[in-house]
Amino acid sequence: MCETCGCGDPELVPVELSRQLLAENDRTARHNREHFEEAGVLAINLMGSPGSGKTALLEALARAVGTSVRLGAVSGDLATDRDAERLRAAGIPSVGITTGSACHLDARLVHRALHDFPWRDTDLFFIENVGNLVCPAIYDLGQAANVVVLSVTEGEDKPLKYPVMFLKADLVVLTKVDLLPHLEFDLTALQDALEKVMPAPMMIAVSARNGMGIVELLSWLRDRRGATSAPLSTIRPARPVKAPSRSHRS
Ligand SMILES: Nc1nc2c(ncn2[C@@H]2O[C@H](COP(=O)(O)OP(=O)(O)OP(=O)(O)O)[C@@H](O)[C@H]2O)c(=O)[nH]1
Ligand SMILES: [Zn+2]
Numbered sequence: 001m002c003e004t005c006g007c008g009d010p011e012l013v014p015v016e017l018s019r020q021l022l023a024e025n026d027r028t029a030r031h032n033r034e035h036f037e038e039a040g041v042l043a044i045n046l047m048g049s050p051g052s053g054k055t056a057l058l059e060a061l062a063r064a065v066g067t068s069v070r071l072g073a074v075s076g077d078l079a080t081d082r083d084a085e086r087l088r089a090a091g092i093p094s095v096g097i098t099t100g101s102a103c104h105l106d107a108r109l110v111h112r113a114l115h116d117f118p119w120r121d122t123d124l125f126f127i128e129n130v131g132n133l134v135c136p137a138i139y140d141l142g143q144a145a146n147v148v149v150l151s152v153t154e155g156e157d158k159p160l161k162y163p164v165m166f167l168k169a170d171l172v173v174l175t176k177v178d179l180l181p182h183l184e185f186d187l188t189a190l191q192d193a194l195e196k197v198m199p200a201p202m203m204i205a206v207s208a209r210n211g212m213g214i215v216e217l218l219s220w221l222r223d224r225r226g227a228t229s230a231p232l233s234t235i236r237p238a239r240p241v242k243a244p245s246r247s248h249r250s
């Protein structure tokens, strides 16, 4: 439950107040977007359920690009700085944003975090949203693209059950595909669901465990960056993606 947005419950947050909050958020998001565009930084709003593999995906990206692309991240959680610590350990400059009771990031929280962070020195700036398949999609943060992380263990029906997030998604990253042999996951049903819900269906299947799909994801990010600002010719895997030698921390 989220005291800020009331999770769409008009008894908790009256409709008019909710509208005002969103209008104020949109103003700050426009301001953030101006910052990102002027600095030539591609800002990505990375959303998905708790445990879908958002942080692990960024760790895998860091392993793939080495020092050839400047990655940066802010990471939102209700409590703890844990994800930011993991990302820093993976070589991604990061700060955590603890939201307390709010189950999503908003533009003001992101703007405040920018003051603590050399975000101008990044090529790809990830805003790892709070793990939640609903509210984060409602709040514009000033990002250039929305990426939704969906893991194979969540089930192929999620786009139909949580359409708002998928409606806003520019890309769905299907994670943990190394687990597919152990699951009864219907990939065709997922693709059908995405066709129904996403305006421009786009999905990349990846495994943070064995590196599958990370090159395709980098290619998508490169194209996206090319579409919004100066092309980033340096985006390429710096070395072959290998499975990590020991298991990830969660
Ligand atoms: N097998 C497998 N496990 C994965 C993969 N990606 C993530 N995991 C595991 O899934 C769990 C959750 O991953 P996280 O990266 O912490 O997920 P998250 O979305 O960042 O979680 P929150 O920030 O808490 O919402 C961890 O135990 C990871 O090791 C993958 O590609 N394959
Ligand atoms: Zn909420």
Ligand SMILES: [Zn+2]
Residues within 6 Å of the ligand: 031, 035, 111
């Ligand atoms: Zn500002």
Ligand SMILES: [Zn+2]
Residues within 6 Å of the ligand: 054, 055, 056, 083, 128
């Ligand atoms: Zn995380």
